[in-house]
Amino acid sequence: MTLIQCAEVHKSFGAVRALNGLSLAMQAGEFVGLLGPNGAGKTTAIHLLLGLLTPDAGDVRVFGLSPVRQRTQVVRRLNFASAYTTLPSNLTVRENLRIFARLYGVREVERKIATVLELFDLGTLRQTVAGRLSSGEQMRLSLAKSLLNDPELLLLDEPTLSLDPYRAETVRQLLTRIHQERRLSILYTSHNMREVEALCHRICFLHRGRLIADGSSEDIKRQFNADTLDEVFIRVAQSGELVTQEEPRHA
Amino acid sequence: MRESWQRLYAMFCRYVYLQRRSLPRILGVVFWPVMELLVWGYVTRYLQQVAVPLAPLITFLIGAMICWDLLYRSQQAVSLGVMEDVWTRNLINTLITPLRLWEWMAATFLYGLLRGLIITVLLATLASALYAFHLWSLGWALGLFALELLLFGWALGLMTAGLLFRYGYAAEALIWGIPFLIQPFSAVFYPVTVLPPWARAVAQVLPSTYAFEGMRHVIHQHTLDLELFWRAMGLNGLFLLVAVLVFRALFLSSRASGRLVRLGIE
Numbered sequence: 001m002t003l004i005q006c007a008e009v010h011k012s013f014g015a016v017r018a019l020n021g022l023s024l025a026m027q028a029g030e031f032v033g034l035l036g037p038n039g040a041g042k043t044t045a046i047h048l049l050l051g052l053l054t055p056d057a058g059d060v061r062v063f064g065l066s067p068v069r070q071r072t073q074v075v076r077r078l079n080f081a082s083a084y085t086t087l088p089s090n091l092t093v094r095e096n097l098r099i100f101a102r103l104y105g106v107r108e109v110e111r112k113i114a115t116v117l118e119l120f121d122l123g124t125l126r127q128t129v130a131g132r133l134s135s136g137e138q139m140r141l142s143l144a145k146s147l148l149n150d151p152e153l154l155l156l157d158e159p160t161l162s163l164d165p166y167r168a169e170t171v172r173q174l175l176t177r178i179h180q181e182r183r184l185s186i187l188y189t190s191h192n193m194r195e196v197e198a199l200c201h202r203i204c205f206l207h208r209g210r211l212i213a214d215g216s217s218e219d220i221k222r223q224f225n226a227d228t229l230d231e232v233f234i235r236v237a238q239s240g241e242l243v244t245q246e247e248p249r250h251a
Numbered sequence: 252m253r254e255s256w257q258r259l260y261a262m263f264c265r266y267v268y269l270q271r272r273s274l275p276r277i278l279g280v281v282f283w284p285v286m287e288l289l290v291w292g293y294v295t296r297y298l299q300q301v302a303v304p305l306a307p308l309i310t311f312l313i314g315a316m317i318c319w320d321l322l323y324r325s326q327q328a329v330s331l332g333v334m335e336d337v338w339t340r341n342l343i344n345t346l347i348t349p350l351r352l353w354e355w356m357a358a359t360f361l362y363g364l365l366r367g368l369i370i371t372v373l374l375a376t377l378a379s380a381l382y383a384f385h386l387w388s389l390g391w392a393l394g395l396f397a398l399e400l401l402l403f404g405w406a407l408g409l410m411t412a413g414l415l416f417r418y419g420y421a422a423e424a425l426i427w428g429i430p431f432l433i434q435p436f437s438a439v440f441y442p443v444t445v446l447p448p449w450a451r452a453v454a455q456v457l458p459s460t461y462a463f464e465g466m467r468h469v470i471h472q473h474t475l476d477l478e479l480f481w482r483a484m485g486l487n488g489l490f491l492l493v494a495v496l497v498f499r500a501l502f503l504s505s506r507a508s509g510r511l512v513r514l515g516i517e
Contacts, residue, residue, distance in 0.1 A: 053507075053511075098264075100348065
């Protein structure tokens, strides 16, 4: 089943062309890494999938639906966590989760909250005001929020950015477990190449708003004749010319 | 419908949690109105002493101040409701839930109503104790005009919220500024007849003008002027309709241009 389908999507912000004919597909059950240098269009792509932006041209489908015109049906089935957003800092962990659980129409709210608190080791912090949490704890709270509605698709924008190595590893293990146990589909952006390699079965490499490579990490390294993903990333960041000579491979 | 109510209630709870958690916020809600009441109360008392024949007229100043605060607070509840999510970088989280825009705005309306009621009761009690101004004795007719001010506050709040989506932090000052833009023309503390012709023309299109004129009528004549009431109601209907359209158009244009997302992560 195709969860995400982007066809020739264009999006500009004034003179800045963020997406330039992006075509991308993601199947149910996949753990996909969305990579690319700053300005490649990763975050714009995620915001389009969330219905927070409208494409200038092209078609965006999530669960076969338009995230803009059929927003409510789409957002019920997905969730999102990002290092760039936080939950209301002046509410406690529990209050935040209770409000989002109600917004998502979760049944058995308290039971669900207890489950995600335990999952992300936030039980002892339930009465703590979110603003007093460390950045790592805040990220765990965002992740806990993102699982409240049992999403079929989880969009994660650099979720380990603010975590120390131990917590980052814990989150990675947790995501792997959730992905395997629940067959949860995850679209993941990160600048940590080793993390992406360890987590994602498939990598979509974006550059200048286009998909320039798509496949397993081994496929990508082979395509760029590189030993590591870091090397691929640096080459892409240094020169757009080098990569555009390559024929992009679509899934 | 049940789901809509649940989401609306969730947002309402969010604002109530926010309020009760913070002492500065609680003080922020009651501090300024109480200070204003003290100033206007003593000004009124002084004017009553030096202009005895005008005493009943002057009494209206306290009532006007209390009712003006109702409009101001209901407008603020709507626009601050939006800004809270911007300030806490929670806007994107809110926008990707099944919450509909009208449910969100309805929650801010209810929150504004709650705040308005609390402040009105507090000020009316203080005015009664300190200045023997008994707001409740003016009867239900005054309540009808207070409702008009509440509705107008919601309409102004919606327009302000739309401008916040469109212009972001640059429009933040409007939250506090917009009500004072209309205050001089609304004949809050004086009859509309004292305004020059050009200002009277502006006053005629504001529902608040008829609400305050109606309130003065209630205080002096102890009767409800239905014409003033219906004029205010008609204009409120128009303002609310325009406010909804403006809010929706600004929200959609902000989403299309990417400003909405920038506002959420800035």
